[in-house]
Amino acid sequence: ALANAPNGWVVDGNYSRRIGSIVQDISTDVIWLDPPLALYLPRLILRTFLRIFRLSPPCSPGCPERVSEVFLSKESIVWWWHRPVREREGARMAQIGMGVGVDVDGQKMRRLGGWGGELRVWLTEVKRMLQRQ
Numbered sequence: 001a002l003a004n005a006p007n008g009w010v011v012d013g014n015y016s017r018r019i020g021s022i023v024q025d026i027s028t029d030v031i032w033l034d035p036p037l038a039l040y041l042p043r044l045i046l047r048t049f050l051r052i053f054r055l056s057p058p059c060s061p062g063c064p065e066r067v068s069e070v071f072l073s074k075e076s077i078v079w080w081w082h083r084p085v086r087e088r089e090g091a092r093m094a095q096i097g098m099g100v101g102v103d104v105d106g107q108k109m110r111r112l113g114g115w116g117g118e119l120r121v122w123l124t125e126v127k128r129m130l131q132r133q
Helices: 022-026 037-052 067-072 077-096 117-132
Strands: 030-034 109-113
Touching: 030 077, 037 067, 037 077, 067 077, 077 109, 109 117
Parallel strands: 030 109
Antiparallel strands: none
């Protein structure tokens, strides 16, 4: 699919466990959206409760979530989301982070944190760049 998009593409998510570094190797930019815990945790818990009580579709069709899995399992999305993701993306940032990564030729990762201000500024810059083309 990526080869059939000559004008560019966007990949959402982390697929390195399945396909290795293929996407990262050929990408021009890697964006890590890293909002504060106080912003994303309530949203994550709300969406999780909506799925548990069947008010929202499951993350994966045919795989409904149970309270015991969500809060008591080490595979819980609530527990998994914070520590492992921060460790994985922090390690990638140390490798390919803009201005901080040890791979000087491969620095292409940006971390956008905060309450949305950094993201809005970055999106505005991207829109301006596209308008100039």
